[in-house]
Amino acid sequence: MVSLSIFFQVLIVVCAVAAVFTHDLLAAVAIFGAFSFFSAIYFAILGALDVAFTEAAVGAVITTVFFVTAIFRTARRTKR
Amino acid sequence: MRTPFGSAVLDAACRLLVPFVLIFAVYVIAHGHDSPGGGFQGGTILAAAVILIRLVHGQDAIWGLTRVGALRLACGGVAVFAGIGFLSLLFAGNYLDYGVLPLPLETVKVRVMGTLGIEIGVAMAVTGVLVLIFDALTAWGEED
Numbered sequence: 001m002v003s004l005s006i007f008f009q010v011l012i013v014v015c016a017v018a019a020v021f022t023h024d025l026l027a028a029v030a031i032f033g034a035f036s037f038f039s040a041i042y043f044a045i046l047g048a049l050d051v052a053f054t055e056a057a058v059g060a061v062i063t064t065v066f067f068v069t070a071i072f073r074t075a076r077r078t079k080r
Numbered sequence: 081m082r083t084p085f086g087s088a089v090l091d092a093a094c095r096l097l098v099p100f101v102l103i104f105a106v107y108v109i110a111h112g113h114d115s116p117g118g119g120f121q122g123g124t125i126l127a128a129a130v131i132l133i134r135l136v137h138g139q140d141a142i143w144g145l146t147r148v149g150a151l152r153l154a155c156g157g158v159a160v161f162a163g164i165g166f167l168s169l170l171f172a173g174n175y176l177d178y179g180v181l182p183l184p185l186e187t188v189k190v191r192v193m194g195t196l197g198i199e200i201g202v203a204m205a206v207t208g209v210l211v212l213i214f215d216a217l218t219a220w221g222e223e224d
Contacts, residue, residue: 049116057124062210065131069217 001045008042025076029067036060094136101129109203113192119199123206130207131214147215154208160201164194 015035022028036059043052109122130145145153165176173180178194179187 050118050121053116053121054124057121057128061128062124062131065128065135066213066217069214073217 005042005045008038008045011038012042023077025071025074026068029064029071032067033060033064036063090136094132098129098133101125101132105129105203109199110196112199113195119202120206122199123203124210126203126207127210127214130211134211134214134218145211147212150208150211150215152208153204154212157201157204157206157208160204161198164197164201168194 012035015031015038019028019031019035022031036055040052040055040060043049043055105122105125108117108125109119112118112122130150164178168177168180169175171180171182176194176198178191178198181190181194183190183193185193
């Protein structure tokens with residue numbers, strides 16, 4: 001169980017860093033959704049099922065949809 | 081979305097998926113005090129179903145919830161929450177003290193019913209506000 005939680009901690013950190021340093025905003029939003037799913041699984045491992053449910057519903061679905069619709073109104077790539 | 085980007089496949093998938101999503105949302109709201117879930121999560125799932133319909137069918141072929149309807153739903157949810165709170169204040173209890181409500185049940189059951197009413201109010205408010213945020217994000221300059 002400890003190795004599993006360390007595995008998801010590493011995945012969460014990798015997803016966060018990758019979402020910050022990606023220049024394609026749509027890819028950054030997709031990586032952020034993956035971050036939300038991994039943190040939801042990590043919350044479920046820790047025993048906080050209610051928080052995990054909220055994270056999966058809000059962070060992974062609603063936030064991703066809102067970010068994608070916001071990207072439709074702006075440019076897709078950041079300036080270098 | 082003013083212009084839909086649905087095809088036949090997306091349309092069929094949406095029609096298959098949406099009833100189960102709605103049933104699951106109602107289950108999460110109604111069973112929230114015995115299992116993980118509650119008003120906020122159920123309202124989010126309801127809003128996800130409505131947003132899925134909007135993504136596939138567009139705002140002109142609207143199905144279920146208009147923008148004014150979403151606003152009314154959000155305000156109605158706040159009214160349900162505050163109304164139950166002030167109702168318990170009216171029957172000589174504290175704010176949101178459901179135990180004093182005059183229902184013909186035991187005190188424990190009355191508390192469960194009060195919690196259910198609060199969660200329905202929260203779910204209505206969350207659904208309306210999330211759908212309104214989506215509509216505000218996708219309104220391309222034109223206002224009605």
